[in-house]
Amino acid sequence: MPATMKGPAIFLAQFAGDAAPFNSWPAITKWAGGLGYRGVQVPSWDARLFDLAKAAESKTYCDELKGVAAENGVAITELSTHLQGQLIAVNPAYDAAFDAFAPEAVHGDPRARQDWAVTQMLLAAKASGNLGLEAHVTFPGALAWPFVYPWPQRPAGLIETAFAELATRWRPILDAFDAAGCDVCYEIHPGEDVFDGASFELFLDTLEGHPRCCINYDPSHFLLMQLDYLAFIDIYHSRIKAFHVKDAEFNPDGRQGVYSGYQPWLNRAGRFRSLGDGQVDFSSIFSRLAGHGYDSWAVLEWECCLKHPEDGAREGAPFIEGHIIRVTEKAFDDFAGGSIDQARIDRLLGLTRGG
Numbered sequence: 001m002p003a004t005m006k007g008p009a010i011f012l013a014q015f016a017g018d019a020a021p022f023n024s025w026p027a028i029t030k031w032a033g034g035l036g037y038r039g040v041q042v043p044s045w046d047a048r049l050f051d052l053a054k055a056a057e058s059k060t061y062c063d064e065l066k067g068v069a070a071e072n073g074v075a076i077t078e079l080s081t082h083l084q085g086q087l088i089a090v091n092p093a094y095d096a097a098f099d100a101f102a103p104e105a106v107h108g109d110p111r112a113r114q115d116w117a118v119t120q121m122l123l124a125a126k127a128s129g130n131l132g133l134e135a136h137v138t139f140p141g142a143l144a145w146p147f148v149y150p151w152p153q154r155p156a157g158l159i160e161t162a163f164a165e166l167a168t169r170w171r172p173i174l175d176a177f178d179a180a181g182c183d184v185c186y187e188i189h190p191g192e193d194v195f196d197g198a199s200f201e202l203f204l205d206t207l208e209g210h211p212r213c214c215i216n217y218d219p220s221h222f223l224l225m226q227l228d229y230l231a232f233i234d235i236y237h238s239r240i241k242a243f244h245v246k247d248a249e250f251n252p253d254g255r256q257g258v259y260s261g262y263q264p265w266l267n268r269a270g271r272f273r274s275l276g277d278g279q280v281d282f283s284s285i286f287s288r289l290a291g292h293g294y295d296s297w298a299v300l301e302w303e304c305c306l307k308h309p310e311d312g313a314r315e316g317a318p319f320i321e322g323h324i325i326r327v328t329e330k331a332f333d334d335f336a337g338g339s340i341d342q343a344r345i346d347r348l349l350g351l352t353r354g355g
Contacts, residue, residue, distance in 0.1 A: 003295035004327045005286070008320035009039030009077045011244065011301045014309055016046045025049050026068050033073030036317035040069065041137065041299045044079045044124055052079075052120065055127035062130040076131055077297040078242060081124045081138045082187065087117035088169050089141030089193070114169075121173045129180030135241045135296060136177060137216045140166065140186045140203065142193040159202070166193055167206040174212045185216035185242035196227055197235060204239075214241040217289075218301065219280050220248035224270035226258060230281070230288055237292035244301040245320055247278030265305040272303040274312035275319040282323050290325040298324060 010032050021027035028049060032040050044052045054061045069076055083101040090098050090110065099107040106112040121138075128136050144162035147154050170184075177184050186194055186203075194203045200215065207213050217240045222229035233240065250270045255261065260268040272278075286298075300316040302309055346353060 003293060005243075005290065005294055005298050005324050006077075006296060007039065007298035007324055008037050008245075008317045009041060009074075009297045009299040010035075010037045010313060010316065011041040011043075011080065011299050012049065013041075013043035013046070013080065013082075014302050015313065016043060016049055018048070023048050025065060026072070029069045029072040029074050032313075035314055036321065037074055037300075039075045039077040039297050039299070041077045041297075042079050043083075044081050044120075044127070045083050050079075052123050052127055055130060056123040057126070059130045062127065066131065076133065077299055078133055078135050078137050078185070079124055079128055079131070081121060081136070083139075084117045084120040084124070085138030085186075086141050086192075087113055088121065088173070089143050089166050090114070091143050091146050093146050094142075118169075118173065122176050125173070125176040125180045125182065128177065128182040133182055135183045135185050135214070137185045137187060137242050137244075139189065140170065140192050140194045142191060144193050145191060145195075148195075162193060163202050163206045166203065170213075171207060171210065174207070174210050178210075178212045183212050183214040183241045185214045185240075187216040187218055187221075187244070189218070189221050190225065196222075196225065197232055200236070200239075213239070215239045216242040216244060218244035218246055219282075219285055220244075220246040220272055220278070220303075223248045223250055223278075223280055224258070226250065230284055233285070233288045233292060237289070237294065240289070240292075240294060241296055243289065243294065243296065243298050245275065245282070245298050245316070246301040246303060247273045247275050247280045247282075249273055249278040268305075271305045274302065274304040274307040275300065275316050277304070277307065282319075286323040286325055290327055 012028060015022050017023060021031040029040060042050050044050060066076060087098060087101055095110055102113045102116055106116050124136060143165060144159055147158060174184055188200060189195060194200050204213050215236055219229040222232060248270065252269045256263065256269045258270065260270055265271050298320050300320060302312040302316065304312055
């Protein structure tokens with residue numbers, strides 16, 4: 001039977017804060033439900049909303065979380081470990097910058113930071129299982145990213161070694177999510193070793209096609225990289241198990257293009273925008289995903305260099321609602337058809353049988 005995409009939903013990471021209604025699970029889910037969202041994607045690192053260790057050990061706690069959410073009209077769509085996933089693989093050039101993603105106790109100790117991140121991912125697998133979730137969103141991390149542009153010339157074997165190591169680190173985590181019945185959906189993103197279709201294929205091949213290695217589809221990054229985000233769906237639809245609905249615009253000029261000249265977000269040729277304010281062709285995206293049978297969640301990820309986040313959230317629910325296609329169970333011209341009449345078919349084709 002055809003299936004319809006679920007949504008609208010909202011990623012809570014950009015909204016969680018110390019002021020009400022963004023500082024507690026009951027309040028923020030009530031806020032989201034009041035805006036018309038039917039699901040929330042949870043930042044697993046934010047203790048104001050969620051206790052990852054407790055969710056991994058206690059199904060009762062998970063049931064309580066789901067119960068509060070349901071009372072406020074929303075479901076939990078996925079857990080996010082973007083920050084922890086990033087720390088599974090960090091090139092030494094980024095050690096100091098990415099220490100901020102981890103507890104202070106492991107700052108300055110890359111191995112301890114990586115061990116902490118692995119533990120977090122394994123907790124997330126158990127928590128996802130306890131919550132009954134089928135997908136999880138994260139970053140894969142990066143060892144090779146500083147060498148993304150081939151100047152100076154990359155040493156032979158550098159990329160192969162980097163992806164072999166990345167796969168070695170992720171394989172046991174993917175196995176843990178497999179045991180929990182949950183896909184790991186990597187956000188294809190600049191700054192990660194997996195930043196486009198070709199690099200995803202490198203990763204997947206090195207993992208020998210691991211069935212839980214999937215994609216969190218976010219067209220905003222593809223537009224900024226000038227990648228064909230509709231063709232991407234056609235190629236990788238069987239691995240797309242999560243969807244960030246995020247807008248962007250790309251306006252190159254005589255001074256800057258894709259790399260944007262170290263400019264702040266407001267002045268970049270490529271920048272993120274609230275839904276409907278950018279250039280992403282969401283009508284085509286929703287049609288393409290529906291045509292390939294995508295039936296998971298459509299989740300707003302709000303990032304905009306201009307608009308206030310609360311306005312973006314308020315506008316996002318009806319925008320997504322208006323784009324979700326209720327998939328039909330019959331063809332529009334069924335009224336003109338009929339039951340199979342083999343004799344009539346034979347006459348139409350000029351066929352004679354027997355004799």
